[in-house]
Every structure is written in structure tokens, then in C-alpha cells.
Amino acid sequence: MLSVSITHRLGAFTLDAEFESEGGLTALFGRSGAGKTSLVNAIAGLIRPDRGRIAIDGEVLTDTEARRFVPAHRRRVGYVFQEGRLFPHLNVRQNLGYGRWFAPKSPLTPKSKPLGGSEFDHVVGLLGIDHLLARRPANLSGGEKQRVAIGRALLARPRVLVMDEPLASLDDSRRHEIFPYIERLRDEMRVPIIYVSHSIPEVARLATTLVVLSEGQVAAIGPTAEIMGRLDLFPLTGRAEAGAILATRVSGHDQHFGLTTLRAAAGDLRVPYLDLPVGAALRVRIRARDVMIALHPPQGLSALNVLPGTVAEVAQGDGPIVQMRLDCAGEALIARLTRRSVETMGLIPGLKVHAVIKSIAFDHHAFAGVAPGAVSSDAEVADG
């Protein structure tokens, strides 16, 4: 477990953050300049915070009160930098091997099955970089560089893996190439990940826990779906991209119409065909702007997805757009409507309504947790 509580002066404002991470992928989310990078640099020991305490699994790494500061090289905090920072004078194999020299000898084991082959082969296979080993960093694409950087950090056997906007320097298609690898890392390796990002789609797809930072302060912390569903955080989580996350399973395919049915607690969703087996788990992000509200079960409507629910919360504001949270069988759904609609329809908490979502709203932004094999069809979904 990682626990952080630091205060650090940063030019115009003061970083004053406190959070804990139990494991999985904890995303530090916030706008540029919110102090995210300084926070992870403090965890890695690259900067000394003015005040505070950082500990991993009970071992204190930084404690300004006790004048304790473990230098970066003895922390075993793996760091994947935004720009990769591969050593230009070493080839990929040597880059990957760099940290192993200094790493403790007990190997890092994945959660489930015992390692077949060596740890090196396992990590190289996990990241799909076996064909790159003899190359120099200059001959790698941006996505390949980041995968090598992740492998290099992992092979140093870190206790915590820190990733500072590892996808920020990549274009969209490269980003989608890396997502599955980070997901496998999160699900198959025992290493807790601290993931810095200012992108909602990234966080929605990858994070198990979300820490929202605003001007150096922790504005909210909690499970990703819960935080994404909070109306009061919308100014921070980004209005246009904001949306709720539903946990679903594939329950069937309709070959004739090319549709896949996903079962969530809130009800069934029919989405464009996904190349996933029945039973596969899938996170779906439903953006608030794609949700319409009907007072009665709609008739003669082209949209395929209608989820019954109750209005749980209506965010107050003077602007023309209003956010509201629906409770659909215990799961939150966020809708974005005009204030005019809210008033003319008389939408108030407790009212029973129907949420309507067009199937084509489920583009590649909507899906998270898609297994690596299904990513190509993911792109087709986006096009269709």
C-alpha cells in the first residue's frame, strides 16, 4: 500500500495532497499544472517535498519531520515518463535490462498463473516487444518506445509503478495500441500503478481508483465509476467528455443486424457488434451528452436502448445546460439536458423516468476493458 501526504510549494500555488492507494490502477487526474507530476516526482524521490510523508508497504520513504529521505535509486518506484526517456546509447534489450542489474533477486510474479519461461520473456511477451530487442530507441515508433519504457520500469521489480501521462505524446491510434497492455499490467501484475492523466477517456478506461486534483488539492478520491458519476465534480472532470461508467457483460450477439447485447444491472444495452465472447466483462462509458430523458416508455423511437430509472440529483446552475444523475437499478447514469427541458418536463429527484441512449453513441470512447484481440473491431465501431 502506498500512502502519500505532502505539501510542496510550486510557484503560484501550493501542492497539498493526501491519498492512499491499495493497489490496482490509481489515476491522478487533473488539468495541466494541477501538480500531478510534482506529486509523482515526490513519490519517486526525484523531488523533496517541503513537508510531508510518503510510505510504501509501511516503509517510510520521505518524512520531513523525521528528516528521512530515501534517495530515488533505493525506493524501487518504477517510473514511466511521458517522453519514455530510453537510453539512446543502448539498444532495446539493454534498456530493458538496465534496471535488472540493480533489482533485488526475488522475481515479480503475476497474480494468476506461475511464470512459464523467465520474467524477462514474460514481460517482453506481455508488452509485445520481442521483435524490437535488437533495435535502438531512435528506430522505434512513439508507441513502441512507451512499451519498452514500461517494460524497463517493470523489470526493475518496482514496488509501485508510476506512469506520468505515458500516452500524452502519442496520437489516438497509438494510444489505442497501448491501452490493452496497460490493462493487462493492471490485471495480471501485482504492482500497484499510479497513473497521471488529464484525459477522461484514458482514466475511464484504465483507472480502478480516481484521485481528482485541482490546483494542488485533492478534490475527490474514490472508485472511478463513483467519482465520474458525481455531478459536483463535473467542472473538474470536464463537462463535454463527462459520463457515467457501467460494468457490463456480453450476453449475446445478433448476427443478422450486427449487434451485441451487453447486460448491466441497469438493463440491457444493444451496441454495434463487438468481437468478444459471451460472458466477457466490459466497462462502458456513457457520455452525459448521449443520454436523453423520456417521461414515458418511448414508442416509435429509433434508439434501441431504454433504461428505466429514477432522477437522483439535478445539479443547480444558471447556465442553459443542466447535469442530472439517474439511479438505474443502483447504477448511476449521467444526463446532460437543457434547463428548459428540465423545467418543462418537471424533472425533480424521485421522479421515475426512462433514459434513452442511441446505439451508435457507443463508439470506441465508450468501451474500456476490451481484450487486446478485440481492439481492431473497436476501431470499426468508431467508424460505423
Next chain:
Amino acid sequence: MNFTFSPEELTAIELSLRVGFWAMVTSLPVALAVAMLLSRVEFWGRSVLDAVVYLPLVMPPVVTGYILLILFGRRGALGEPLADYLGIVFAFRWTGAALASAVMGFPLMVRSMRLSIDAVDRRLEDAAATLGANRVWVWLTVTLPLILPGIAAGMILSFARALGEFGATITFVSNIPGETETLPIAIYTFLQVPGGELGALRLTLVSVAISVAALFASEAIARRATRRAAGL
């Protein structure tokens, strides 16, 4: 024209190479340390050290030679204790010629190394630290390999400077055949005696050949460094 070297000429060539080699090798660790210090460490008096290092580049060589004579002569402030306690004598020895050459080449060596140290992306050093390397390992495995071309270029510059050194050497250790009479001094001496032109010409050609070789070597290293920096 006769291209057979006389024993005196061969001695001068051998002596010059020896002086150049030792000037280069002995100033290497000092120059590297000073370059690291100037490039990386903020300390009081840094600008003074900076100026002192570059002084031999701008002062008349004869002045540098005279200062060396005052400091390292038999009765010099440093020369006397060095001779008495360590048995190291510079005055009128080939070692003195090497010292003069080392001092004259020092600014060039430091400058070349410092430029390459300044060019190192320090974020790579941070990355190495997060991978478990302590400062010594970071320096040996990341910094040093990245500045190697600068070090090599600095060594070649220093060696070339040593082969051409005249003023400081002749002022400090005089002109003693077989001991301090390096190539340029030998050429000068040949020109002072009637019938010495041929010997001067032969040594001049040797000088040109060595300089051209050094230039090619430094070009090759620079080219390799550029390719390496591009990661090819």
C-alpha cells in the same frame, strides 16, 4: 632530396609524441573533473575557476611558460617541494615539456568535454536513478557513454595542441636536444643553422602528417557521435 631522418630528427619526433601522449593522458582526469564541476556544480568561485581554466588560451604562451618557471622551477614555489619530497622534477626535463603542453591544451580539453556534458539530457539520469542506479552507476552507465565523443575530441585537441606547443615550452624548459627539443623547437633550431632547411622541411612534413591524422580522427569521432546521438 633525402628523406632519411637523421638521429636528431628521430629523437625530436619520438620526444614530441611522448610529450603529447603524456600531456594528453595526465590532463584527462583533471580536465574531466573540472568540466563536470563547471557544468554541474553551483559553488562559490565558479566563475573564477572558469576564468583560470581558460587563461592559457588567451595569455601569450611565453607568459604561461614564465609562470610555470616561477611555480615549477628548481627553486619554484611548487617545484622545490615536489623535487625534495616526491623526486618529481620538471625544470629542463621532458616532463616539464609535457607539463607545459598539458597546461596549454587544458582549456581546449575542458571546453570540449564541458560542451558534451552540458548536452546530456539530465532527465535520462533521473530515469536511471528510478531504475535503481546510484550516482556513481548513473555516471558510469549513462553520463560517461553519452559524453565519450566529447572526451575523445578533447583528447585529440589536447594532443594536437601539445605537438604544436612552442612558446611556453621553450620559456619553461629551454631547448635541450633529446630532452625538451620537440618538433616545433627542432624545426626552429634547424632554421637557425646554415644547411638546416632540409631537416626543417622533413620535420614539417611529419608535423603536417600527424596533424592531418589527428584531424581525421576527430572528424570520424564527431561523425560517430552524431550518429550515436541519433541512436543509430
